[in-house]
Amino acid sequence: MTITERDYSLAGPENQHAVDRGLSNAAWWRPPVDEDRLAELMARTNGRAARDTALWLALIVGLGVLGVVTWGSWWALPVFIAYGALYGGASDSRWHECGHGTAFRTDRVNTIVYYLASFMLWREPTLWRWSHYRHHTDTIIVGRDAEIVFPRPPKVRSLPLTFLHIVNAPRMLWRMIRHALGDIDADARDFIPESEHRRLIREDRIFVVVLAASAALSVVLWTPLPALLVGLPTIYGGWLVVFFGITQHAGLQEDVLDHRLNTRTVYMNPVFRFLYSNMNYHIEHHIFPAVPYHALPALHDEIKEYLAPALPSTTAAYRELLSAMRRQEHDTTYEIPDRGIPDIDSALPRPIDVGPIVPVESGTGRRVDLGAVTDVSVGQVRRVDLGEDTYALYRLGIDDVVLSDGLCTHGQAHLAEGHILDCTIECPKHNGRFDLRTGEPVRKPVKEPLHVYPCEVVDGRIVADLAVREDA
Ligand code: FES
Numbered sequence: 001m002t003i004t005e006r007d008y009s010l011a012g013p014e015n016q017h018a019v020d021r022g023l024s025n026a027a028w029w030r031p032p033v034d035e036d037r038l039a040e041l042m043a044r045t046n047g048r049a050a051r052d053t054a055l056w057l058a059l060i061v062g063l064g065v066l067g068v069v070t071w072g073s074w075w076a077l078p079v080f081i082a083y084g085a086l087y088g089g090a091s092d093s094r095w096h097e098c099g100h101g102t103a104f105r106t107d108r109v110n111t112i113v114y115y116l117a118s119f120m121l122w123r124e125p126t127l128w129r130w131s132h133y134r135h136h137t138d139t140i141i142v143g144r145d146a147e148i149v150f151p152r153p154p155k156v157r158s159l160p161l162t163f164l165h166i167v168n169a170p171r172m173l174w175r176m177i178r179h180a181l182g183d184i185d186a187d188a189r190d191f192i193p194e195s196e197h198r199r200l201i202r203e204d205r206i207f208v209v210v211l212a213a214s215a216a217l218s219v220v221l222w223t224p225l226p227a228l229l230v231g232l233p234t235i236y237g238g239w240l241v242v243f244f245g246i247t248q249h250a251g252l253q254e255d256v257l258d259h260r261l262n263t264r265t266v267y268m269n270p271v272f273r274f275l276y277s278n279m280n281y282h283i284e285h286h287i288f289p290a291v292p293y294h295a296l297p298a299l300h301d302e303i304k305e306y307l308a309p310a311l312p313s314t315t316a317a318y319r320e321l322l323s324a325m326r327r328q329e330h331d332t333t334y335e336i337p338d339r340g341i342p343d344i345d346s347a348l349p350r351p352i353d354v355g356p357i358v359p360v361e362s363g364t365g366r367r368v369d370l371g372a373v374t375d376v377s378v379g380q381v382r383r384v385d386l387g388e389d390t391y392a393l394y395r396l397g398i399d400d401v402v403l404s405d406g407l408c409t410h411g412q413a414h415l416a417e418g419h420i421l422d423c424t425i426e427c428p429k430h431n432g433r434f435d436l437r438t439g440e441p442v443r444k445p446v447k448e449p450l451h452v453y454p455c456e457v458v459d460g461r462i463v464a465d466l467a468v469r470e471d472a
Pocket of ligand 1: 446
């Protein structure tokens, strides 16, 4: 029996320990995927998410009305159970997808749904946005990831309380109230930039006021209905968040840089997949967060040969995670074996073919020939390495080419693995975006601009001027 209690807080010593071991902001394993196919999978539309969101909201409104109509009879019980599950449960995956900005092509709609779902979940929008960036940077790295649900040793016997959401939800509400009062805790300060604190406080105040208004209306009208419709569903419907969410990482490895070891993909039925927005393909989502939820099954087909076989059902996932957690209760070093991951030793970041780089003005090193324009398809981005430096080359139109620095200014992600959306490049790691004309950040978490270089097509060749960078 080995019980080692670690400090999972972000303000404790494990944070620096993870950094010292190279586990923070590290390069993660990813499988090879054909670039054109990946670009197809990352494509955004509004239609699919509009249909799914409209159905979800229509069900909530319909059940809410039905709940009011049937109030006072036993029929109201199943109606409110279903209402709560859709309001306080299915909102989780909508929150998640819209937070990544991948659900809708129109990012403003992502933002609206993100805020609505945040309210339904009692999640502070700014806090959770930044917490989730960190979760993707340092997934299940102790001391770095604020979204580790089951610190070791896990308390299996308290799982029913987790499902009932009666411990976590009040904790989240209390944290929101404290933040609304300007008291931001140390963990939150670790991953939320100071420039975002005012926004955090302002949003939390609005959420607290609306929740208080719902509670006050219940008191004034002397009926629980207002609170049952707005506010309390977060608690009595929260079981669905736990039911799906627990399958993602519970019982799997900590402190590894391979999502196949710390994340689960589970085959689920179509109803579950609607409620959960395909997040059961969770390994795929973590490796390629720029792929929208509706394309995850297709992505799974592309890469499954590199993964362990997916768990065949939700029941199988629970069997695996409960068995692991029971053992970890008494032995915190216990790990589930590699679950049949093929050829795990080849788990290295994929190399990218950068193609030939030819200086145009030999000796000056200023203007460089990056190859025939026809070598890059319209709408495609390619990585270009020149000596120690790395760049990203975009072809936006027939003769419209752009060259930028290759690494995202927020982290170490190669933008050439990202997604061109209109005239922006979306980073593959946290879905931050840059305007490709100006290099200015247009979507969080990026805050620093990207350097964009003069680049043109001359006699069918792409020629870039790197002087600005060399002069810098
Ligand atoms: S590394 Fe975070 S948005 Fe690019």
